[in-house]
Amino acid sequence: xxxxxxxxxxxxxxxxxxxxxxxxxxxxxxxxxxxxxxxxxxxxxxxxxxxxxxxxxxxxxxxxx
Numbered sequence: 001x002x003x004x005x006x007x008x009x010x011x012x013x014x015x016x017x018x019x020x021x022x023x024x025x026x027x028x029x030x031x032x033x034x035x036x037x038x039x040x041x042x043x044x045x046x047x048x049x050x051x052x053x054x055x056x057x058x059x060x061x062x063x064x065x
Contacts, residue, residue, distance in 0.1 A: 023046075023050070024043055024046050024047075027046060028040055
């Protein structure tokens with residue numbers, strides 16, 4: 001049972017990294033470590049900032065959807 005949980009945790013970690021689902025968690029950790037007085041944005045605000053930044057970057061290329 002313990003090894004199954006370990007495998008499932010590994011799969012969950014892999015999928016979150018592959019889909020970049022963990023980006024918000026990394027950003028929050030960075031803010032708390034480097035800028036402890038800064039306001040932590042909500043998940044929705046973070047995704048909006050991220051999307052806006054990607055759309056402004058000409059290296060991102062054409063966005064079809």
